[in-house]
Amino acid sequence: MGEPRPKHIHTVVNGLNGRPTNLNNVETWANIPRIINNGAKAFAKIGTDGSKGTKIFSLVGKINNTGLVEVPMGITLREIVYDIGGGIPNKKKFKAVQTGGPSGGCIPEKLLDLPVDFDELTKVGSMMGSGGMIVMDQDTCMVDVAKYFIKFLTEESCGKCVPCREGLDRMLDILTDITEGKGKPGDVELMEELGTMIRETSLCALGRTSANPVLSTIAYFRKEYDAHIKDRKCPAHVCKSLITFSVDKENCNGCTKCAKVCPEGAATGAKKKVHKISQALCIKCGLCKDACKFDAIVVV
Ligand code: SF4
Ligand code: SF4
Ligand code: SF4
Known part of the structure; x- marks a missing residue:
């Protein structure tokens, strides 16, 4: 696996053949003809003080x-x-x-x-x-989102430096616990500490930015973390360990649709009779909720 190395001298100073060299992506290069053809002033008219074009x-x-x-x-x-x-x-x-x-x-x-x-x-x-x-x-669980991105980043980390390699793994463990209903008081504070450490001490940009999904979701969606940890609830009804499917007796008319689509035989009942869901068999796939036209499948 390729490993980044500290860059003390950048290519704009000393690059190809020891000459100043611009190494940029295609999107950046696509701006150059416009600047050459129309001039820098015309280009700089678009944008903000710090970000042009x-x-x-x-x-x-x-x-x-x-x-x-x-x-x-x-x-x-x-x-x-x-x-x-x-x-x-x-x-x-x-x-x-x-x-x-x-x-x-x-x-x-x-x-x-x-x-x-x-x-x-x-x-x-x-x-x-x-x-x-x-x-x-509204149907997105922000804790689950943070877990998804941290999992991706643990796989992308080259493993060269400890903060990124170990820190991300540890953060993924904690997020997994929280989404599985095993979160503990202090987990959020620990992740804030870990995230700040990873940001400040990692070698390359991957590590230095990797805590963003966790730190931003904690900053803006702290209530969702608390609901997972303290109440053992996923407010967006995404984390399977924290939700249950059941049938609302008032709304169910026994159309049998849920029983027909349930892959586990968990939703059962006779025609025109109120159906029920076996919590032991239910794998929380959500197919019954999608199939029910009478709003009778309740997720809590
Ligand atoms: S920050 Fe992560 S990806 Fe970058 S060098 Fe360190 S371990 Fe590798
Ligand atoms: S699909 Fe809905 S209305 Fe039909 S049996 Fe199932 S819960 Fe009842
Ligand atoms: S959530 Fe899936 S497994 Fe559970 S009752 Fe509904 S269809 Fe069946």
């Missing part, structure tokens, strides 16, 4: 219009999500947007009017990074 984002997730979007620096998140992205499908509520790729932070609704540029995203605990923008709706 435009930026391409990959807009995905719970959003009506997905795809690559090129926007002027300084546009607000709200404009990207609602004017360009067309808002959240199925009349669901916006919950957060993660920017910058797997090690970006999750930005909550109260910061939707944030102007998008390098400095502003960093200030709120995220980053421009690779230009990813993942929109999440």
Whole structure:
């Protein structure tokens, strides 16, 4: 596996053949013809004081219009999500947007009017990074999201330095425990401590940014962590160990749909009779809830 090394002299100072060399990605190079043809001033007219020009984002997730979007620096998140992205499908509520790729932070609704540029995203605990923008709706569990990204990053870590290698593994253990109903008081504070240590002492940018998903979700969605740890509940009904499926007797008309789709034989009942779900057999796949047209499957 390739391992980063400390760079004391950068390529812009001493690169190819000992000459100053620009090593950039294609998106950055695509701006150069415009600057050469129209001049630096024309280019700098677009954007904010610290971030000039435009930026391409990959807009995905719970959003009506997905795809690559090129926007002027300084546009607000709200404009990207609602004017360009067309808002959240199925009349669901916006919950957060993660920017910058797997090690970006999750930005909550109260910061939707944030102007998008390098400095502003960093200030709120995220980053421009690779230009990813993942929109999440009300059905997203932010603890589960943090776990998902930390798992990805533990696999990406090259293992060269201890803070990133061991710190991320430890953080994943804690997040897994929390989503499985085994969270303990003090876990959140421990992850904050770990995250700060990883950020400050890792060798390369992967490690230095890797704690963003955890630190940002703790900062903006602390209540969800507390619900998992103290109440053993997943408010978004995502973490399987913390939810149960049952039948609402008032709403169930015995249509048998849930029993037909249940892969485990957990949902049972006679036609036109109230059905029931065996907690011992239920694997919490959610198929019965999707199938029931009468809002009779309750998840708590
Ligand atoms: S921070 Fe992580 S990815 Fe970077 S060198 Fe250290 S172990 Fe490798
Ligand atoms: S699908 Fe809904 S209404 Fe039909 S039997 Fe199951 S719970 Fe009752
Ligand atoms: S959640 Fe899945 S396994 Fe459980 S009762 Fe519904 S369909 Fe069956």
